[in-house]
Amino acid sequence: MATICSLCNKKISIFKMRLKFKDGVVGQSCLSELNLCNFWAFEPGAKEYAESHTIADLKELQTSGKDFTNIQDQYIDDETKKELQKKQEKKQERQEKIEVLKEFKDDGATKFSSYYFDLKKNQILSSGSLTTSWRVIDFSEVLSYQVNRNGHLEQKHHGIARAVTGGILAGGVGAIVGATTGGKNTDYIDHLGLVINLSDGTNFEVKFLKTKTKTNSFTVKTAEGELRSLISIVQSGMNKAQEKAEQEQTKANTIKIESNADPAEEIRKFKKLADEGIISNEEFEAKKKQLLNLQ
Ligand SMILES: [Zn+2]
Incomplete structure (x- = not known):
């Protein structure tokens, strides 16, 4: 006789995983939805949680919009917690790599072995291997x-x-x-x-x-x-990269010259413009305040 999932009332296929709760059995698809298992195994702490909880508890978790990952910490030891954290970080790194790789490919980067050379971003992506992590290198x-x-x-x-x-x-x-x-x-x-x-x-x-x-x-x-x-x-x-550095240097020098200008001389220039009616008195006052650092 086929086992029925106590949560969704559907048959649990004989090939699927199931977990025994205090008052019922839950099948793989429900477990997976609530992050109590993945394709291969139960999540750490899932069995401990099931042993001490009822189907009603699980329903409550489900209706609260949460899943097992929100409460998992209570059912695992510190060692497992650390392992899970590491796994999570690795997963995140992989995800980031996929996104970065996509950006480089979208730019039409040229690939040589595991390196992507992107002249749009002017960066190199070292996509790494199974043992080495990826890295983005700027051409500068x-x-x-x-x-x-x-x-x-x-x-x-x-x-x-x-x-x-x-x-x-x-x-x-x-x-x-x-x-x-x-x-x-x-x-x-x-x-x-x-x-x-x-x-x-x-x-x-x-x-x-x-x-x-x-x-x-x-x-x-x-x-x-x-x-x-x-x-x-x-x-x-x-x-x-060299051109960009030179442009930035020129820009920095220009700003330096501008900030070295004599404020009194600048105010006189703007006063003249106001007297000639080229700018309004309000505009002149605003500029004066700015030049005297009153704003
Ligand atoms: Zn189910």
């Missing part, structure tokens, strides 16, 4: 970048393989772009990436190639193309 925080290229030569000389290894290449933008297309003295590329250095002393690397690949292969050509487009995006972002 980007100090420099360099190509990380490693390759080797497998030319045989008297039967012995000779290895030539390249390291991180530093230098101006031109040198970097040149370096990505150079490296003809290696017949294999082992690693290709762009290291981006931030003003807080940290850096991150966008990797395009992580395993030994023939230098003249399509894979290497594709990786180099991607690297070049990333460099141009990063350079644009840095230029934009």
Whole structure:
């Protein structure tokens, strides 16, 4: 015989969870609605709550517009409370990440591995992985970048393989772009990436190639193309950030000059305007008060 849910009077399917109260049984859909369980398990404290309460108590909770999360604290120990809090925080972080990610995608940000480069917001989203958390980096925080290229030569000389290894290449933008297309003295590329250095002393690397690949292969050509487009995006972002900083500096300087103006001289100018009938006496008085800091 099928069990009937004491709360909604509907049949509880044999595949669904149920919880025994003092005077009845409640099925999964009702439990889930009141946050006493999720898809996989009962919420911590749910069993303890059910053992000591009646269906009428549960109905009361339901009609009050609340759910189990509002009273859960009473049925769990401190250890569980801490765990729940952590879970809640993680959930919130995930939710925030989803929203931020959406913003970046809506802007048409360019994605390279787990990084989104947004030239509209002029920001980079490091979307992280399962083990690392996400982070938003403003282009004003980007100090420099360099190509990380490693390759080797497998030319045989008297039967012995000779290895030539390249390291991180530093230098101006031109040198970097040149370096990505150079490296003809290696017949294999082992690693290709762009290291981006931030003003807080940290850096991150966008990797395009992580395993030994023939230098003249399509894979290497594709990786180099991607690297070049990333460099141009990063350079644009840095230029934009630089322009913005300069504009703000100019604005700050202008405000400084304005605030350095002699108030008496300014009042005389406005008095003249009032005398000439260009502004009204009321407007002149208001400006005078403002200039003398009387307002
Ligand atoms: Zn029910």
